[in-house]
Amino acid sequence: MQESTYRPRPKVRRLPEEAPNVLIVLIDDAGPGLPDTFGGEVRTDTLSRICAEGVSYNRFHTTAMCSPTRASLLTGRNHHRVGNGQIAELANDWDGYSGHIPRSSATAATVLRHYGYSTAAFGKWHNTPAEETTAAGPFDNWPTGVGFDYFYGFLAGEASQYEPNLVRNTTLVAPPKTPAQGYHLSADLADDAIDWLRKHKAFDADKPFFLYWASGCLHGPHHIMKDWADRYAGKFDDGWDAYRQRVFARAKDKGWIPPEAELTERHPDMAGWDDIPDDEKPFQRRLMEVAAGFAEHCDVQVGRLVDEVDRLGYGGNTLIFYIWGDNGSSGEGQNGTICELIAQNGIPTTAAQHIAALDHLGGLDALGSPKTENQYHAAWAWAGSTPFKGLKLLASHLGGTRNPMAVRWPANITPDPVPRDRFLHCNDIVPTIYDIVGIAPPRVVDGFPQDPLDGAGFAETLLDRDAPGGKRTQYFEVMGSRAIYFDGWMASAFGPRVPWLPGLPPGITDWTPDDDVWELYHLDDDFTQNHDLAAQHPGKLAQLKEMFAIEAAKNHALPIGGGLWVPVLHPDQRITPPYTRWEFPGPITRMPEFCAPALGNKNNRVTLEVSIPDQANGVLYALGGAGGGLTCYLDDGYLCYEYNLFILMRTKIRAATPLTGGRKTIELITEYTESRPGGPLQVTVCVDGEQVADGVVPISVPLVFTANECLDVGSCLGSPVSLDYYDRAPFPFTGHIEKMLVQYT
Structure with missing residues (x-):
């Protein structure tokens, strides 16, 4: 029989041979004052390792809120432009707050998948409209509908770390173990990602991968096994004010912040440690011990994932972005709570009420357990955002928007212990990946003409700390708190809410952004945003306010404060x-x-x-x-x-x-x-x-x-x-x- 001369057509490859794998790790609700990597007191060996084996950035920025940051990070666009001016559950009819990422802003996963990448997402996915999260779908806006071949995690802003409502692809699944059997979500997410990597190695080894691993830690509820919390017993006994002083000094010693940086003062509406009654202090200390154990445990899981990347032989050509926080540390625990959803419901309580309720659950040892949904006092969040004055939900101040980022890529990046100080934003990640992979931002994806990217690539700065990169202009806005950065200057308006105060502020229903007082900072000379120069430079302030108005208009951020519409003015219009x-x-x-x-x-x-x-x-x-x-x-x-x-x-x-x-x-x-x-x-x-x-x-x-x-x-x-x-x-x-x-x- 004559031998056939037929040969199968080779697969079309649209990528260079050395196209890197990409791993993005995103931690939740965590400020720069927590990791010992940068002077904090939470042990973060994996974060330290990525910094030591790569480069770090101390002027990387997020949006001050979770859904907005994630939408911006994954699309390369500003958060209002992609309908995420607010969390998905509190969406409304304005374009910038709809909760829907438009098909005209394709995710990086969608684009990379078309170019031949295997794509997977794990953990917190807070970008599906809440009304679309049942087992009936529709699934278009689930992770597998926006570019990811595989997903394992949860479709919400937070979840119990012991008993989460989990999804695999488009199927609701139960956790593989019970809390009594040792289940914890962070470890489960690492287990599943490791399993996916092994299958990728076995089945798709010729394809690069894009893996997005987004922990539910350090978002409330702060859930961790007792032995992890006990590692920090006694370490926070002197309170948050003393903690801040220690962290600030160490951050300077480590070179994470410049020597001339100044420590900002506590907001007058936030309690000092000495203001806390002595009989409440054990409760407040234990809340922080639990949070610290929770954070360390999560970093260990990231380490397991990185170890597996290296073990499988992918390490040298895997570009790892380790982003510590999708916003600053969260003050939504307010005065310290055993159930942090109280704050979102606007119900004022006292620490004494929480302590009394704990007595029926086994006392302080119940904190971090499945019986509580605790979160620390807002002042611990402020301390966790050292040296800045803000925290989560404050788009006006750097404690809400400035988060550390470390990047490792052994094949190309020479380790450098000195942090890079380029002004970067989470929307800069996608264009940087495209630049490295050699992809021009597509003009049409799946038949949809594409909006331009808002991010600016910084690939050259990964190789040369003096190379140009990042951007000159970036606006910020969440729930009326807002700012505009331009060429070393920042103008800021605090907004109508103090996030750590219980209940709704008096007069908020009559608030108008026109009445807000703006501040002005020269960040090139004032790293911590400590000196308000509005009175000295009224012309510069006027220029930046006008720039903010332009940016807000072109990015669908109007009306300013649109994210407050449902939670403050019309709770009856929440997603139902x-x-x-x-x-x-x-x-x-x-x-x-x-x-x-x-x-x-x-x-x-x-x-x-x-x-x-x-x-x-x-x-x-x-x-x-x-x-x-x-x-x-x-x-x-x-x-x-x-x-x-x-x-x-x-x-x-x-x-x-x-x-x-x-x-x-x-x-x-x-x-x-x-x-x-x-x-x-x-x-x-x-x-x-x-x-x-x-x-x-x-x-x-x-x-x-x-x-x-x-x-x-x-x-x-x-x-x-x-x-x-x-x-x-x-x-x-x-x-x-x-x-x-x-x-x-």
Whole structure:
């Protein structure tokens, strides 16, 4: 038989042979004053290693908020231009705040994938519109719909590190272990990324990879195993003011900040350590110990990932960007909290209330455990952003927007211990990658004409610290806090909110940006933004204010403060499903709270058709989790209801007699007794048309219980809402649910 001369057509390669792999590591809610790499007191061996084996940048900037930074980082555009002027859950109808990344701004993953890269994302994905996060999709705006071949993580701003609501590609999945078996999300994300790298080596070794690993750490809740927190026992006993002084001195000694830099003062509305009552200080210290252990543990997981990159032989030609924080450290824990969603709901509390609630959970050792969703005092966040005066949510000041970045690429970068001081922004990463790979920013992607990139490449500075790179102009804006950088100068307006103060500021509903006072700083001479020169240079201030107005207009940032529309002015317009009636034909699980019926803050009637055995047990339904939620369940036949207000207040309603076996119709009617967000709720429980229990929930949740938890019918997956069935979770119902009907009334 004649031998065939047929030869398969070779694969088209659109990349140079030495195109590098790219690994982006993004830590959450972490300021420059935390890592010991830069003078802090949190051990970060991996970050130190990347700095030692590459180069670092001490004037790299983010947007001051998570969704905006991530959208900007992945697209190379300004955050309002890509619809992310606010977090996805608080989107509104203005273009800059829609929560949708337009197809005219393709992600780097989409572009690199078209050029032949394998792409994967792990961890926090906070850029899918909240209303699109159910198992039904649509999936166009999930990571696999915007360029990533593979995704494993969570679609929210935060998640329990012990019991997260996880997604693999477009499928909701349970964590592979329980907390009792040692599960922790940071380690799981590293495990899965390592597994993906090994499969890539086995199946796609001829393709470079683009891997985006975005931890849920150091965002609240601060969850970490006790032994990690105990590593820091006693290290923060003298408080945040003393911590700042130590970190500032060491940062200078290490050369991370220039010798002439000055330490900024504490905001007058923020408590000093000496202002804290002595009986509260153990609570405040332990909160910081937990946060430090959480952060170190995460850096260790990054180290495992980097070790695997090296072990597989990819290390030399892998370009690693290790970005410490998508914004500065977060003050959303306000005065120190065991459940940080309280702040987002605008409910004022005291540290004493949190300490008292801890007594029912095992005391200070409960901090960091699955039973709490704690976050440290805002002053620890301020200390974590040393030497700057701001923190997360302040786009006006560098503590909110200036984050360290280290870059390693052994094949091309010569290690340099002296940080580079080019002014960079997170939108500069994508054009830098394109420059290195040799890609011209595409004019059309998947049929969509592309918006121009807003970032400026800095590839040459990776090789030569004196090379030009970065940009001359960059604006910042989040929730009315704003700034503009131009050629060494920065003009700043603090905005209407002080993020660490409980509740909403007086008069915020009448706020107008026209009334804000602007400050002026010459950053080339004032590294820490410490000397306001507005009075000395009114002309320069006027120039920068005009530049800000132009940048805001062309980037869809108008109206200024548009991100406040939902959380402050119209909480009733938060992302909610368009329905007023739901019918669940039996048990369902993992319906994200933003897409579920608002059982805790709308007038509603829940009707369940069930068949129960004698002494029935189990959850009929649960919305939320251990940090806050509501649940209806049977306990040895007794019908029970609990409204868990962020752990601090639990309203329990229990029928006086147990239900007998058989078919039953159970109804729960919830009605406001005062028509206002957060007002009291009357809850009435009926069985077969007869009232069996009732009670009043004194304070309700104005917005949501959680960011990542769900509605479950027939069990309570995730973290258990009620301590009464904590040890029996997920506490599946032992009877049969024929249907559950929910109707707003």
